[in-house]
Amino acid sequence: MAACNQAKPATKAPELVKTPYQDTQFLMGTVVTLRIYDKGKQPVLEKAFDRIKELADAITVNQKGSQVDAVNAAAGKHAVKVDKDVFDLITYAKSYSEQSNGSFDLAIGPITSLWHIGFADAKKPTQSEIDARLPLVHYQDVTLNAAKRTVYLQKKGMAIDLGGIAKGYITDQVVKVLKKNGVTTAIVDLGGNIYVLGHSPKAKDADWTVGIQDPKQTRGSSLGTIPASNKTIVTSGIYERYLKVDGKIYMHLMNPKTGYPFDNNLMGVSIITKHSVDGDALSTATFDKGLKDGLAFIEKRKDTEAIFITKDKKVYISSGLKKTFKLITGLGYTMGN
Template identity: 40%
Template sequence: MDSELMAQRHVMTHHALGTRITLTIYGNQYFGLLKQSMDLIDHFEDQLTVNRDQSEVMSVNQGAGRTPKMVSPTTYDLIKLAVKYSRENFGFNALIGPLVKLWKIGFAGAHVPSDREIKQRLQLIDPYKVLLDDTARTVYLEEAGMELDLGGIAKGYIADRIKDLWEENGVPAGIIDLGGNLLFVGKSPRRDDGQWIIGVQDPQLHRGENLATVREPACSAVTSGIYERFLIKNGRRYHHLLDPRTGYPLETDLSSVTVFTDQSVMGEIEAKRLFFNGEPLADWEKQPGNRGAIFIHNDESMINVGF
C-alpha cells in the first residue's frame, strides 16, 4: 500500500452523457487534470449526443434519406467502428434508435407495439444502409427516419480518451467512472501488488451493492444488463435490451454480463456480444484485449470466464 499516494486522492463529479461522472485521481500535481477531463467529456458530448437538436451525429440523422453529412475525424472514426460491429449482427446495433423509440421502455408512453409496427421499424435499423466515404469523411443514412445513436459505445470511447490524457501526463493511479462504466489507470495505491479490486453489481440490489469482486491490473469493466429498465404488461415483463434481429426484447435467462478488457470502448462492444450470446464464447478470453467476464443469471448463479 502506498499511504503517501493514498493521502493525495482527489475526486470530481459531474453530470454528463445522461449519467453521473466520477473521476478519481491520485497525486496532488495532477489535480488540474480533473477539470481538463470534464471539459473533454463535455466536448465529446457536444459532438456525439442525440439528446439535443444540434450535434455532429444529429446532423447525420437530420440528413437521413436526403444528403450525406461531413463530420470531424473523431466522430467519423467512432461511427465507422459502430457500423462495423453493427454489421456483425450479434446484437449490438448503433441504428436501433427507431425501435427503441417505438417501445419507449423506461420512458413515458412505454407499450408493446404490434408485429406490423415492429417490422416497419426493422427496415430502419439496417447497418448496411449507412454509406461511409473515407475520403470525404461523410456519413449518409439511406432511408428517411433512420437514426444513428452512439450511446452504446460513446462512454467507452470517451473513457479511453481520458485515460490517454492521464497517461500522457504521467498520472500514477486513477479511476474513471462514467455512470458505472469503469476504467482503471496505473497501479492501485491500496495494494502492494498494484491490482485493483473491482466490484460486480448484484442485479437484485441497489447500484453499488456487489455480488462478486475481481482483482485485476489496470483495465476496463463494463456491464450489460436488463435489471434497471423494464415494462410489465398483462403480467409479462419486457426489459429494455431490444434484439435488433427480432425487434423484441432479447429472450434470455441472464441478468447481466460484466466484461474486463484493455479498452473501454471494446468492453462496451464485447459486453453486448456476450450478453446477446447468452453464454460464454469458446476462447473469448484468449482474444487480444479481453481479460475475463462474469455472467450472472436471473437466479443469481454465476459463470466466471478467465478467472
C-alpha cells in the same frame, strides 16, 4: 572519441495521495465519477470533464446541435460530414456490428426511439409499429467515407444510436486525457463503465479490487470481485434502465433482429478488457448470443474476459478468471459449471 554508455536514471515513482481528488457529475443520463490519486493533479479533473461534455454534445441522440442527430436527419437524403471523434466512434460501431453479425447494430435507432426506455414517455409499442421499423435496422446501409469523413444512411427513416458504445469510447478518451496530463493512478467511472488506471495506491504494484455489479441491485452493489490494473470493466444488465408492463420487465438493450429487448436467461454481463469501447460493444453483443454462445464468442477474443449472471442466480466466468474471480457469499449466487 567513443561515447561511453551511461546508465539511465531510475524513473521516479509517482507521489500519490491517500484521499483522491474526486468529482462527480450527472452527464449523459448517468452518474460520472473521476478519482485521481497523483499528488498535485487535481486540475486534471476539470480537463477530463470538459472532454466528456465535448464528446457527449456531439454524440447524443435527440440533442439539438448533436452531430449524430444531423446524420439521422439526413437519412435517405445526403451524407453528413462529422468531426474526427464522431467519425471514429461510428467506425468502431460499424466494425462491431460486422464482427457480431448484427448482434450489436449501430442502426438500432428506429427501435430504441420507439420504446424510449429510460425516458418519461417509454412505452411498449405495437407489433405493427415494430414491424414497420425493423427493416430500417440494417448496419450494412450505413455508408462511411473515410477520405471525406462523411456518414450516409441509405434509407429515409434510418437512425444510428451509439448508446451501446458511446460511454466506452468516452471512457477511453478520458483515460487519454489523464495520461497526457501525467496522471498514473486513477479510477474512471462512467456509470457502469469502470477503468482502473495504474495500480492500487494501497501497496506497490498491487491490483485494484473491482466489484462486479449485482444485476438485481442498484448500481454499486457487487456480487463478486476481480483484481485488475489498466483494465476496463463494463457491465450491462437489467438493473440499469427498464420498462415494466403488465408485470413483465423489458430491459433497455434491444435485439436488432426482433425489435424487442433481449429476452433470454441472462440477467447481467460484465466484460473485462483493455479498451472500454470494446467492452461496451461486447456486453451488448453477448447479451444477444446468450450464455453458451456468448462465452464461446468471448473465449475467441484476445485479452478479453467475461462474467455472465443468469436469472437463476448462477455466475459463469470465462477461463481467464478461474483463479481470480471471488464470489461474495450470502447473496444467494452460486457458481455455474
